[in-house]
Amino acid sequence: IHLQKMKLQKILSNFQKLHPKEIDLSLDRIKNLCAKLGNPQDEIKCIQVCGTNGKGSTISFLHSILKEANIKSNIYTSPHVKTINERFVYNDEIISDDALFELLNEVENINNGEPLTYFEALTAAFFYGCRKYKENIVLAEFGLFGRGDAVNILKKNLCNIVTSISEDHLDWLPENERNIERIIFEKTSSLLDSNIIVSKQSSTEITECIKKNILNNKANKYFFNEDYNFILKENDFFYYKDKFGGLKILKPGMNGQFQLENASTAIAALRVLENSKIKDEQIISGVKKAYNLGRLEEIKSGKLKNLLKNNTLIVDSSHNPGGSKALNRYLQTLNCKKHVIVGMMENKDHEKFLSYFKNISSLTVVDIPNQINAISGMKLKEKLKNVSNLNYKESIEKAIKSLRLEKNDIVLITGSIYLAGEVLKLN
Numbered sequence: 001i002h003l004q005k006m007k008l009q010k011i012l013s014n015f016q017k018l019h020p021k022e023i024d025l026s027l028d029r030i031k032n033l034c035a036k037l038g039n040p041q042d043e044i045k046c047i048q049v050c051g052t053n054g055k056g057s058t059i060s061f062l063h064s065i066l067k068e069a070n071i072k073s074n075i076y077t078s079p080h081v082k083t084i085n086e087r088f089v090y091n092d093e094i095i096s097d098d099a100l101f102e103l104l105n106e107v108e109n110i111n112n113g114e115p116l117t118y119f120e121a122l123t124a125a126f127f128y129g130c131r132k133y134k135e136n137i138v139l140a141e142f143g144l145f146g147r148g149d150a151v152n153i154l155k156k157n158l159c160n161i162v163t164s165i166s167e168d169h170l171d172w173l174p175e176n177e178r179n180i181e182r183i184i185f186e187k188t189s190s191l192l193d194s195n196i197i198v199s200k201q202s203s204t205e206i207t208e209c210i211k212k213n214i215l216n217n218k219a220n221k222y223f224f225n226e227d228y229n230f231i232l233k234e235n236d237f238f239y240y241k242d243k244f245g246g247l248k249i250l251k252p253g254m255n256g257q258f259q260l261e262n263a264s265t266a267i268a269a270l271r272v273l274e275n276s277k278i279k280d281e282q283i284i285s286g287v288k289k290a291y292n293l294g295r296l297e298e299i300k301s302g303k304l305k306n307l308l309k310n311n312t313l314i315v316d317s318s319h320n321p322g323g324s325k326a327l328n329r330y331l332q333t334l335n336c337k338k339h340v341i342v343g344m345m346e347n348k349d350h351e352k353f354l355s356y357f358k359n360i361s362s363l364t365v366v367d368i369p370n371q372i373n374a375i376s377g378m379k380l381k382e383k384l385k386n387v388s389n390l391n392y393k394e395s396i397e398k399a400i401k402s403l404r405l406e407k408n409d410i411v412l413i414t415g416s417i418y419l420a421g422e423v424l425k426l427n
Contacts, residue, residue, distance in 0.1 A: 004097045011104045015121040030120040030150045034127060036110050041127040041154055046138040047269060050187050051163025053322045054199065054262045055141045057254065057292045058163055061266035062139050065286030067092060069278045074133055076126045076140040081294045081421040088126055090133050103129050123150040152190060159195035161269050162188060165206055166322025184209045193218040195272050199265040200224040202322060228268040230260055240264055244271050247280055252287050255296040256330040263287050294420035296330065302427035307400045312410040317420040319344065321352040327414065328356040336408045337361040341399045342415040343368040346375045350383055364391045364399040368419045396423060
């Protein structure tokens with residue numbers, strides 16, 4: 001196993017050397033490589049998901065419902081939480097080290113040293129791996145700014161889902177255009193013209209701006225609140241409604257009101273697809289079983305959990321202000337004391353992210369291990385001078401041990417997908 005991991009590491013580091021930049025938003029390199037691979041992306045049936053927050057969870061709901069309907073999925077998401085294999089799901093299974101090595105090795109040989117970013121290499125490899133599973137539905141998250149994202153080379157798809165859009169990754173934009181309008185333009189101006197489902201947004205201005213950007217797109221368009229909706233029923237249920245009728249659904253196992261929004265968007269998308277003969281009971285059981293690693297996930301056993309035997313430990317990978325806002329709406333519903341441990345990447349809006357944390361008992365900032373692009377905990381502490389109850393500890397374990405916990409207090413670790421991954425590994 002160790003040898004296989006080393007071989008995999010080697011090939012991944014080869015890919016990292018093919019282009020000086022981590023991200024370079026243009027599509028000619030990946031188009032060239034995919035042409036050499038036989039354009040595998042032209043043969044898939046894809047649901048593409050873009051947006052700032054909720055992409056991963058929406059895909060989890062789609063996948064879980066499709067699984068209940070006995071429809072197999074191939075899934076492409078990024079970044080990963082624990083291992084790179086998580087980004088390559090074929091036939092409902094995360095790829096093995098052996099199969100991933102073979103796939104990447106073949107793509108590396110065919111690419112033959114041509115310039116390519118790391119993400120483009122992985123994306124081309126994912127599409128190439130779909131060849132064996134052409135009947136499956138492909139669920140693909142496309143990231144940073146849809147227009148120049150490597151996943152955006154499809155000529156046709158089943159539908160586009162636009163999840164909640166907020167400000168993130170502003171450092172990639174020209175200085176005078178670091179605003180929500182430019183982000184919406186980047187994410188929505190080049191969507192394909194099949195079906196577009198737009199999730200609940202944090203303001204009507206954002207929804208209107210999305211509408212303006214897709215005005216001339218010939219797709220069938222479905223907006224949250226106008227074409228589909230949900231209302232909360234008694235404690236354990238929510239009621240979903242669209243033009244096909246209503247469904248009373250047990251709340252998902254994933255925590256937070258925003259998960260009902262993500263579930264509703266997934267249901268809306270699957271119900272508008274022609275030929276998707278998904279039954280109501282498959283939707284209901286799919287929503288209940290959906291699971292997404294590191295999203296408001298309670299850790300019930302393991303090394304870190306042992307450090308606080310009687311208290312609840314939650315890990316969450318929110319990392320931008322929109323995610324923080326939704327997370328804190330959830331925290332407000334909990335009637336207990338909350339202790340928050342935070343580690344973040346350098347290029348995030350740290351102050352705004354933390355401004356949503358109100359009425360918490362303690363805030364401890366930490367370094368994220370193994371991440372050169374993380375902000376150090378000390379530097380983060382200096383930036384947050386006016387926050388009360390603020391401490392710094394260099395490691396996650398020390399942070400947990402330093403907390404003065406009473407019965408029923410909860411401990412939440414958040415701020416970055418990379419931190420969530422380290423927490424799950426340590427645990």
